[in-house]
Amino acid sequence: MMRPDDHGVERGYDMELHRNRGALVLPLACVIGGGVLLVLPGEHVLLRRLVAVGAVLLGGGVLVGLLRPFRFVVGADGLSVRRPGLRRTIAWAEVAALALARPPARQGLPSTPRLLLVPAPGALADLPADAHHPVDGRAAVELLDLARVRERPAEVAAALTRHAGDRFVDALGGAPAADRHRTL
Structure with a gap:
């Protein structure tokens, strides 16, 4: 939905994720x-x-x-996160990269997609790195397990593409359909 800023100017669509109950x-x-x-x-x-x-x-x-408080909003100013262990707004300037990725399966069980954040140098030093960026292997923080929200990964990817721009990589989508046909 369009949200006005402090001066009444509409700045874009925010996407709020909802917990899967x-x-x-x-x-x-x-x-x-x-x-x-x-x-x-x-x-x-x-x-x-x-x-x-x-x-x-x-x-x-x-x-x-x-039933613990949960909030995850992708917006023009950054990410607003309220979940166990993390309660803050992360400005886009503090984000070096974001990725939707699926970690390797463990013990034969399929894994669920995760949203990973690579902090900008010198930013978010208090967040422990518990994952790696799927493209370049940089240390990353797992922000969200998408199995815990109602929105589909494609919807989350669209919002992140709209707001994060080139910081965001969708490692779930694979190659575009046109590229797959050329390699066959």
């Missing part, structure tokens, strides 16, 4: 099931109560993590 069902079932087990009478009370308390604690812990 589909993962709430299982932890909620654990909490409810554990609560039911706690109040049921019967034999083997100690074992049942231990299992019930474990289910409530496990489900509750996962629910708390899923």
Whole structure:
């Protein structure tokens, strides 16, 4: 949506990503099931109560993590990020490169796309590098696991292309269709 700046001038479209809430069902079932087990009478009370308390604690812990504040906006000024471990606005001047990439699969499980940020020299020194840029191998920070948001990777890539320009690389898209036909 168009957002005006402090002077009332519309500066472009911002894209706000929304958390995928589909993962709430299982932890909620654990909490409810554990609560039911706690109040049921019967034999083997100690074992049942231990299992019930474990289910409530496990489900509750996962629910708390899923319900933590989340905000991720791609805009004209940069990236506004509010997630566990990171709460700040990252100006485009602080960004050397951004990439949508899929890390290598581990133990035969497919990996999900991630948004990686390579900070500009001297910027964002407090963020730990936990990944590498897929094109040139520079140290990068994982900003977002796209499996945790409702928007498709193509939508995120379009917003990043619009706002980040040549800083952004979509390593998920591969070669354009015209280039693939020439190599065949």
